[in-house]
Amino acid sequence: MSTEIKTYLINGKEVWVGNLYKINGKKQSEPIRFYIRPLNQNDAPSMGALSADIYKNLRTGEECFIHRHTQQYFYDVFQNPQTFYNGVFVGGQLVGMSYLKICRNRMELEDELPNAKFDFFAASRNKGKNLVASLGADSVLPAYRGNALNSIMINYRIKQAERMGCTDCTSIIDRKNKWNMSPYFGNRFNLFATATDPSDGGQISLLHKPVGHNTVLSCFKPRIALPYERLDIIDRLLAKGFIGIEFNKEREEVLFAHSFYYQEKENFSDNFIFRRTYVCAKGRI
Numbered sequence: 001m002s003t004e005i006k007t008y009l010i011n012g013k014e015v016w017v018g019n020l021y022k023i024n025g026k027k028q029s030e031p032i033r034f035y036i037r038p039l040n041q042n043d044a045p046s047m048g049a050l051s052a053d054i055y056k057n058l059r060t061g062e063e064c065f066i067h068r069h070t071q072q073y074f075y076d077v078f079q080n081p082q083t084f085y086n087g088v089f090v091g092g093q094l095v096g097m098s099y100l101k102i103c104r105n106r107m108e109l110e111d112e113l114p115n116a117k118f119d120f121f122a123a124s125r126n127k128g129k130n131l132v133a134s135l136g137a138d139s140v141l142p143a144y145r146g147n148a149l150n151s152i153m154i155n156y157r158i159k160q161a162e163r164m165g166c167t168d169c170t171s172i173i174d175r176k177n178k179w180n181m182s183p184y185f186g187n188r189f190n191l192f193a194t195a196t197d198p199s200d201g202g203q204i205s206l207l208h209k210p211v212g213h214n215t216v217l218s219c220f221k222p223r224i225a226l227p228y229e230r231l232d233i234i235d236r237l238l239a240k241g242f243i244g245i246e247f248n249k250e251r252e253e254v255l256f257a258h259s260f261y262y263q264e265k266e267n268f269s270d271n272f273i274f275r276r277t278y279v280c281a282k283g284r285i
Contacts, residue, residue, distance in 0.1 A: 018035075099136055118193065131164070184207055192262045226254055
């Protein structure tokens, strides 16, 4: 995160407070205070207005993965006790929002992480106590971008998931969405698979982060950097057990490393996989 965050507990809800330093890409002479808190039904009008404002200001290429939702849609969202929206405020203005949805089984997760072959709910994982937090709907008003707010909202939801007893966090990124790669990779998510989104036929990357620890990497395979748009090569690499672990924003490259985490582990002890630390050689092609 690019700003110091102070944490408060207000009416039983965790609130984060920090400073913004840019508006419309211009550095401000004085920092501007923002705060993040859980949203509720009373925020639905502001959420609808934010959604409409973001949709009016789409960047080229965002049409395929940014969806506009109405005020009524957000009223309805709060009828689902497993979905939690959080918002970023500057003064009284909602300038960013995102959600966390609790998934208790593979069927619920399929709606959030379509066509994922890895079984996050296998009885052998986490002693059978599996609970997955799916993260989505990352949105920030154009004027407030460049302040790492997406990254801060992701970190906020990881902490929220941990408090709720979740074992895993997942998300999806459209494969053309280079803007949201940095904040997810920066929060230690792994690109472990790709798929086709059944809702619109778009190509998506499936992301995952274990809660409470990082994914162990293999020591005997080199690291490989690839341009994010080289989808054919990336898919072949994923099929060989590599996962995306970092995104270089300047080069627009994803760094891949090998891991046994998303493969069948009959021949591997969970204690061995999670407790050993490996140092991987670096390489490029």
